[in-house]
Amino acid sequence: MIPVKTPEELDVQRENGRLLAAVVAKVVAAIRPGENTAVLDALAESLIRDGGAEPSFKGYQGYPAAVCTSLNEEVVHGIPSASRRLRDGDLLSIDVGLLRGGLHVDMAVTVPVGEVSESARHLMESTEKSLWCAIRVATIGNRVSDISHAIGSFVEGEGLFVVKEYVGHGIGRALHEDPQIPNNGPPGCGPRLAAGMVLAIEPMVKVDDEPTRVLDDQWTVVTGTGGLAAHFEHTIALTEEGVDVLTQGGA
Ligand code: MF3
Ligand code: CO
Numbered sequence: 001m002i003p004v005k006t007p008e009e010l011d012v013q014r015e016n017g018r019l020l021a022a023v024v025a026k027v028v029a030a031i032r033p034g035e036n037t038a039v040l041d042a043l044a045e046s047l048i049r050d051g052g053a054e055p056s057f058k059g060y061q062g063y064p065a066a067v068c069t070s071l072n073e074e075v076v077h078g079i080p081s082a083s084r085r086l087r088d089g090d091l092l093s094i095d096v097g098l099l100r101g102g103l104h105v106d107m108a109v110t111v112p113v114g115e116v117s118e119s120a121r122h123l124m125e126s127t128e129k130s131l132w133c134a135i136r137v138a139t140i141g142n143r144v145s146d147i148s149h150a151i152g153s154f155v156e157g158e159g160l161f162v163v164k165e166y167v168g169h170g171i172g173r174a175l176h177e178d179p180q181i182p183n184n185g186p187p188g189c190g191p192r193l194a195a196g197m198v199l200a201i202e203p204m205v206k207v208d209d210e211p212t213r214v215l216d217d218q219w220t221v222v223t224g225t226g227g228l229a230a231h232f233e234h235t236i237a238l239t240e241e242g243v244d245v246l247t248q249g250g251a
Contacts, residue, residue, distance in 0.1 A: 002170055002178045004196035009172065010237050010244075012101040013198055017235055017246025019051040020098050020105050024247075027067070027096070033088045033114050037069035040094065041080035048098045056097030056104045056175050063219065068095040068108075075163055075204050075212055075221040075229040076108075088114030091124060093231040097175060104175045106200040107247040108233035119207065120228055126158040127205040127230035130183075134201045135236060138243050144179045144190035151203045152184025163204035163229070165212050166221070171200045171235055195240050202233035 005013065027044050045066035048055050055066035063077075070078035070093040071086075078093070086092060095108035110124045133150040147168075155162050168181030179191055183203050206212075210224025223229050237244040 002191055002197055003172050004194060005172060005198055005237070006196070009103060010196070010198070010239070012103045013105055013172070013235070013237060014244065014246050016053065016098060016100050016103060016105040018249050019053060019100070020096060020107050021248050023047040023051070023098070024094065024096055024107055024109060027094055028109065028111055031086065031092060031111055031113060033086055035086050036082050037071075037078075037080040037084045037086070038082040040069060041065045041067050044096055051098075051100070053098040053100035056099045056106065060175060066096065069093070070095070070220070070229070070231065072228055073223045073226045075206065075223060076166060076231055077219045077221050079217060079219055086113045089116055091116055091120045091228055091230065093229070095231065095233065102173055104171050105235040105247055106171055106175065106233060107235060108202060108231045110230040110232060122158070123160060123205060123207060123228055124230045126155065126160055127203050128232045130154045130203045130205065131201060131232045131234060134203065135234065135243055135245060138193060138199065138201065138236060138238060140193055140195055140238055140240070142193050143188055144181060144193065145185045146187045147201060148182045148185040149187035155184070155203065155205050161206050161209040163206060163212060166204055168202045168233070169200050170198065172198055193238055195238055197238045198235060198246070199238070200233055200235045202231065204229060204231045
């Protein structure tokens with residue numbers, strides 16, 4: 001069953017989304033060659049707590065940090081580490097969730113560290129564009145797989161490949177709620193989108209079409225060939241007035 005939020009719940013998630021966007025913006029501003037990923041995690045956690053919220057990921061199924069920092073061939077769920085130093089040319093995905101007032105929001109961005117290759121830039125930009133293609137079709141009356149199809153067809157047209165093993169999701173009182181939102185598939189399938197639904201849409205895109213693997217740390221997901229991956233995510237609310245992208249703005 002897909003939870004539908006009350007107007008009061010939507011207000012809380014809207015406020016939370018603004019806080020999360022501000023947290024992510026500050027973490028992104030701290031990204032530079034020589035910095036390590038544990039510093040970014042600590043910064044995110046303190047900003048989240050300063051905002052009166054809690055990190056959604058810390059302790060989730062035993063996950064040890066507030067954010068996921070996934071570098072280069074790491075797709076998602078990279079664990080921050082003081083021994084992981086950013087280098088010029090790295091592609092870094094930052095994924096953060098927070099909980100306040102009983103409601104979660106979730107967001108991810110991929111950013112260049114210093115100067116990155118042309119192919120890295122194309123991957124990053126295409127992944128972000130695919131998220132906006134998805135948001136454009138996330139309208140009341142459309143179906144869940146219209147979102148999937150918008151992402152998958154755009155990514156394919158760019159000569160890139162979506163991750164099929166991990167999906168977007170509804171989000172609210174739980175970090176992961178129904179529906180699951182795959183990043184590819186035929187249009188016109190699955191539940192109809194309705195006002196009050198809050199969705200975390202998260203295209204994960206790679207330069208190869210091999211299955212991903214999980215490293216021995218039991219978390220870090222990497223591409224099959226070691227090729228680059230990128231990840232963007234927004235939490236959006238569907239309202240009668242249109243789509244509300246909650247995880248932007250930032251105060
Ligand atoms: N943003 C991711 C998701 O939506 C990460 C959650 S996994 C965690 O699934 F363990 F890191 F929390
Ligand atoms: Co998510």
